[in-house]
Amino acid sequence: MIPGPVKVAPRVLRAMSKPMISHRSAEFGAIYDECRDLLKEFFETENEVVVMTGSGTVGMDAAIAGLVGREEKIVTISNGKFGERFTEIGERYGKAMPIAFDWGTPINLDRVEAALETGAKAVAMVHNETSVGLTNPAKEIGNMTRKHDAIFIVDGISSIGGNQFKTDEWGIDIAITGSQKALAVPPGLAMVSVSSRSEARFLERSASYYADLKAHLKSARKQPTQTPYTPAVPLFFALQEALHMAKEEGFESRRSRTAMQAGAVRAAADALDIKLFPQINEFSPYSNTVTAMKIPEGISDDRLRGGMKKQGVVVSGGQEKLKGKIFRIGTMGVCSSGDILRTIQTLELVLAKEGKLPNRGAGVEAASKVLGV
Ligand SMILES: Cc1ncc(COP(=O)(O)O)c(C=O)c1O
Incomplete structure (x- = not known):
């Protein structure tokens, strides 16, 4: 992810x-x-x-x-x-x-x-x-x-x-x-x-x-x-397919699906009280292909992303000056609703294990509502 x-x-x-x-x-x-x-x-x-x-x-x-x-x-x-x-x-x-x-x-x-x-x-x-x-x-x-x-x-x-x-x-x-x-x-x-x-x-x-x-x-x-x-040459075969x-x-359907999936990740973050990293304004909205969130207080990047990886879900960390401060979830290409829900569920699992999640299940619930599943 x-x-x-x-x-x-x-x-x-x-x-x-x-x-x-x-x-x-x-x-x-x-x-x-x-x-x-x-x-x-x-x-x-x-x-x-x-x-x-x-x-x-x-x-x-x-x-x-x-x-x-x-x-x-x-x-x-x-x-x-x-x-x-x-x-x-x-x-x-x-x-x-x-x-x-x-x-x-x-x-x-x-x-x-x-x-x-x-x-x-x-x-x-x-x-x-x-x-x-x-x-x-x-x-x-x-x-x-x-x-x-x-x-x-x-x-x-x-x-x-x-x-x-x-x-x-x-x-x-x-x-x-x-x-x-x-x-x-x-x-x-x-x-x-x-x-x-x-x-x-x-x-x-x-x-x-x-x-x-x-x-x-x-x-x-x-x-x-x-x-x-x-x-x-093999990549050209892949590109064609x-x-x-x-x-x-449908190119437009793919874009709107991606937007919905990013919306689901943002809704889950909100429900779990995880803050989004970027500041937005009327000309600069949140990205629909990558959601950057602040790592919650009291848990390290290693434990958060490492814990998720152990469960089989790979998400990205911050780059350069943002290393250890944010984590990022991608929603691009052929990502499914199941991929999104599993990612949120795994995030909840890791946070719960660390004692950082009072409202377990709220993220999955919020994401499924947006995804309509
Ligand atoms: C916005 C943006 N520009 C440039 C790059 C660099 O692309 P590449 O690593 O394929 O050279 C990336 C890669 O993540 C990117 O996201």
């Missing part, structure tokens, strides 16, 4: 064990074509989508390496670990203008506007900050970037397909996701959508040889459709 890699359905795992095919063959081209088409629906975009072999970070790297030259400015917004990663990448390739907020607190839109007034080629932001369980205002910042004629790069790695994410409507030029999140594929692929507006402003030559979006777009436009270098599954469920 961690926020990625998530559980993978048996039919997706089985798809990976098919015999290898050439990545320059018509068979591979047909798989890649279908994935690209379905990913457009998944991203809610008319833009082209390419699939890169590498984890989600390769997509973040590719976007900045291909767009921002050494002397060019990029505004990087952060309120958690992954926003900070954008700042590090921005500093590596260009001139980063970081706008940092305390982890888990909402972005102040005025500060972003003020930074944009000083001129920047691009803005990079994480939509769903997995480290703190908070969703950032992509629509509002998308409007600002259009007004200031900057390219808008959004890390939707733990968001797309789980939270509402409207690539085109929100003016997102480059959107990125990773295979191990809402798509419920094993880790190892990054999916990146690219607007023609951003393509027109790509550098003549990307600073990265491997993570070169121009090269990926060029190969994806060949017949048969292909990738510039040998891709992780996982997209079929998501399409069968």
Whole structure:
């Protein structure tokens, strides 16, 4: 029950064990074509989508390496670990203008506007900050970037397909996701959508040889459709099958199911008097793909998560400065109501054993109400 890699359905795992095919063959081209088409629906975009072999970070790297030259400015917004990663990448390739907020607190839109007034080629932001369980205002910042004629790069790695994410409507030029999140594929692929507006402003030559979006777009436009270098072929088999599954469920149904499941986790936390970690406001709601909660007083991270793990339920801890302070439950992909209830029940069991639970059963009760089971 961690926020990625998530559980993978048996039919997706089985798809990976098919015999290898050439990545320059018509068979591979047909798989890649279908994935690209379905990913457009998944991203809610008319833009082209390419699939890169590498984890989600390769997509973040590719976007900045291909767009921002050494002397060019990029505004990087952060309120958690992954926003900070954008700042590090921005500093590596260009001139980063970081706008940092305390982890888990909402972005102040005025500060972003003020930074944009000083001129920047691009803005990079994480939509769903997995480290703190908070969703950032992509629509509002998308409007600002259009007004200031900057390219808008959004890390939707733990968001797309789980939270509402409207690539085109929100003016997102480059959107990125990773295979191990809402798509419920094993880790190892990054999916990146690219607007023609951003393509027109790509550098003549990307600073990265491997993570070169121009090269990926060029190969994806060949017949048969292909990738510039040998891709992780079994992961493409898995991606195709996982997209079929998501399409069968319906992309919108998957998002609303995910929202309901996160709502169930939040209701259980409330019933058990466990405090949610992030601060929210009208532009920054709680994440529907990961719920970050404060570890209750008097119990250690080790005993809480270790105790749950002994019962067979794995949840995540806090990262870096939040280590030992929060724990996180993921609700992405093919997670079931049973998975949610078992997780809450196990949490209750561990808290009860530690003498930290006066109202045993209240969490499961609250979660089942939201789930309608
Ligand atoms: C929001 C966000 N961005 C970036 C990453 C990094 O992705 P990866 O570990 O696949 O490179 C993650 C991974 O958890 C994430 O949640």
